[in-house]
Amino acid sequence: MRNYTVKHIFLLQLLIFLPIMSARTLHNLLYLVQDHVLHSHQFKELSPVGFYDFVRTSNGVWSKTVHSIVEDFRKDGLLPRKGFTLTPKGREVYYHVGSILNRQEFAERCLDAALRFSDDPAKANAEIKNHLTYRRTKIGENMMKGLPTH
Numbered sequence: 627m628r629n630y631t632v633k634h635i636f637l638l639q640l641l642i643f644l645p646i647m648s649a650r651t652l653h654n655l656l657y658l659v660q661d662h663v664l665h666s667h668q669f670k671e672l673s674p675v676g677f678y679d680f681v682r683t684s685n686g687v688w689s690k691t692v693h694s695i696v697e698d699f700r701k702d703g704l705l706p707r708k709g710f711t712l713t714p715k716g717r718e719v720y721y722h723v724g725s726i727l728n729r730q731e732f733a734e735r736c737l738d739a740a741l742r743f744s745d746d747p748a749k750a751n752a753e754i755k756n757h758l759t760y761r762r763t764k765i766g767e768n769m770m771k772g773l774p775t776h
Contacts, residue, residue, distance in 0.1 A: 628702055636675045636733050637695050638720040640740055644747050646710040654686040655750035657769060659739045663732060673732035680769040686754045687769055
């Protein structure tokens with residue numbers, strides 16, 4: 627089994643709790659949730675759990691890191707070749723390692739914010755179009771450019 631980072635575990639957690647149906651929805655939702663948490667809770671430094679490489683696309687945002695982790699999950703059998711519903715192996719891995727995120731304030735706040743999309747995660751696809759940073763950023767530019775680096 628691959629060595630999973632806290633980013634991997636955080637993504638597993640979102641996939642356990644939310645019925646994500648597409649890569650577009652996953653990327654848009656993660657960006658919106660993270661942006662909300664970073665700006666509303668005044669974190670002094672960037673969390674190792676976060677994803678900071680989102681770029682604007684014509685349909686929303688995209689992260690190379692998120693894409694890479696999803697591919698890791700598919701290679702390891704935690705996600706099927708198509709779709710975003712964890713396999714039994716994926717759920718088992720999460721149940722074994724998910725507690726690592728306990729007391730990770732950033733991850734907890736992101737999950738709380740993500741749960742507002744629990745009835746329809748695809749709402750993130752519409753919401754991203756009205757997001758101020760999205761509207762001000764050109765296609766291909768980094769959406770997280772105003773954040774400090776760690």
